[in-house]
Amino acid sequence: MDALRNRTAEELRELQENAEEIERLALESQEVQELQLEREMALASNRSLAEQNLKFQAPLETGRTDLSNKYEELRSLAQRCKEQKAKVEKFSAALNPQTLLDLLQVESQKIEEESEKMAEKFLEGEVPLETFLEQFSTMRKLSHLRRVRVEKLQEILRKSEAPREPGGDSRQPPAPAGPGPADPPDPQPFPSGAPSFPLPYSPAPNRPPGPAAHGALPPAPFSGSPVAVGHAATSQPGPQP
Numbered sequence: 001m002d003a004l005r006n007r008t009a010e011e012l013r014e015l016q017e018n019a020e021e022i023e024r025l026a027l028e029s030q031e032v033q034e035l036q037l038e039r040e041m042a043l044a045s046n047r048s049l050a051e052q053n054l055k056f057q058a059p060l061e062t063g064r065t066d067l068s069n070k071y072e073e074l075r076s077l078a079q080r081c082k083e084q085k086a087k088v089e090k091f092s093a094a095l096n097p098q099t100l101l102d103l104l105q106v107e108s109q110k111i112e113e114e115s116e117k118m119a120e121k122f123l124e125g126e127v128p129l130e131t132f133l134e135q136f137s138t139m140r141k142l143s144h145l146r147r148v149r150v151e152k153l154q155e156i157l158r159k160s161e162a163p164r165e166p167g168g169d170s171r172q173p174p175a176p177a178g179p180g181p182a183d184p185p186d187p188q189p190f191p192s193g194a195p196s197f198p199l200p201y202s203p204a205p206n207r208p209p210g211p212a213a214h215g216a217l218p219p220a221p222f223s224g225s226p227v228a229v230g231h232a233a234t235s236q237p238g239p240q241p
Helices: 009-017 019-028 030-055 057-094 097-123 129-161
Strands: none
Touching (some): 030 057
């Protein structure tokens, strides 16, 4: 714009008719030069970023492929997990004790009927003796085994359905004994030593009894009592007071 200030009106009219001169002046202006410089710098920066992005292109493609493969693997595992869950639920329902009991009862009844039909065929002469003995024995063993299992499973179900006791010791403490008749005193054991009075038999079972005492027996002296001498009336001791 500074270049146009010093020109006359005639020069400006001529410049207005000259498009090339106008374009040259516009390109030589400072504002356009600054914009051109910014444009070139932006292009250089974009070129550098593009080159860096090209370096990451191969790892990005590899990661994208791996992610796609992992996603497909995840879908496959999810499908397998769903199938296994359905199988587990099916087996859990089949392994229910009550369901097992019903199935065992049905199979036990079935083998019982088959053994009865085999016996009827044998009685009618449709089955030879060897075949009857082999098959009938196997059927009866299987029937007995299933019957035992049915009884055992019924016992288990009864125990599981029985009301369980609450946790902890729920037993009530014993009530204190009320007043009652006094217990008789325990008999005192007989002393193991020699008796305090003479016995007519020997204390030792392996020794013969000694001779009975005859003649005068000196009574035990007591203080304050006269000493008397007499004869024993009998050889056996009198009753003790």
